[in-house]
Structures are given as structure tokens and as C-alpha cells.
Amino acid sequence: MPRSKSKRSMYTPPKPPKPKASPRWLPIVGLAVIGIGIVLIILSYLVPDLFPAAARNWVLVGGFVLMAGGLLLLSQWR
DSSP states (O other): OOOOHHHHSOOOOOOOOOOOOOOTHHHHHHHHHHHHHHHHHHHHHHOTTSSOGGGHHHHHHHHHHHHHHHHHHHHTOO
16 A cells, blocks of 8 residues: 555654753853952951952942853853
């Protein structure tokens, strides 16, 4: 008995390509950037005379920006 046309040509979608592995430096740099941000924030509270009074708030903002940048780097880690 002949096969029907619908069973003769079944579509099989191509397999998605595997993502490339991340470079080895990516998690190291990401964790280092987060660590530098944490150290900046802790130093601004523990040693208040280390930074001028006008720049203390910007040091805190810089610490949080560094931590967020480290998280963005680590989000690209595969």
C-alpha cells in the first residue's frame, strides 16, 4: 500500500547551536569588580577621613556601580 504524502515528508527543525564557552578571565574579573565595589563601600564607612567629605557620596555611588557592573559581567558567563 502506498504511503500518504503527509507521512512522507516530515519536517525536522535544525538543532540550535551551542553557545560558545566564556573566556576564563570573565568570572575572575566579574568577582574582582564586585569585590572592589564592596571594599570601597566598607572603607567609606570605616575610615571616613580617607575620602574628602564632598566625595564620600560619590564613592558610595561608585561602589554600587562597580557591583552592578560585576553582576552584568557575570550574567554573560556560560
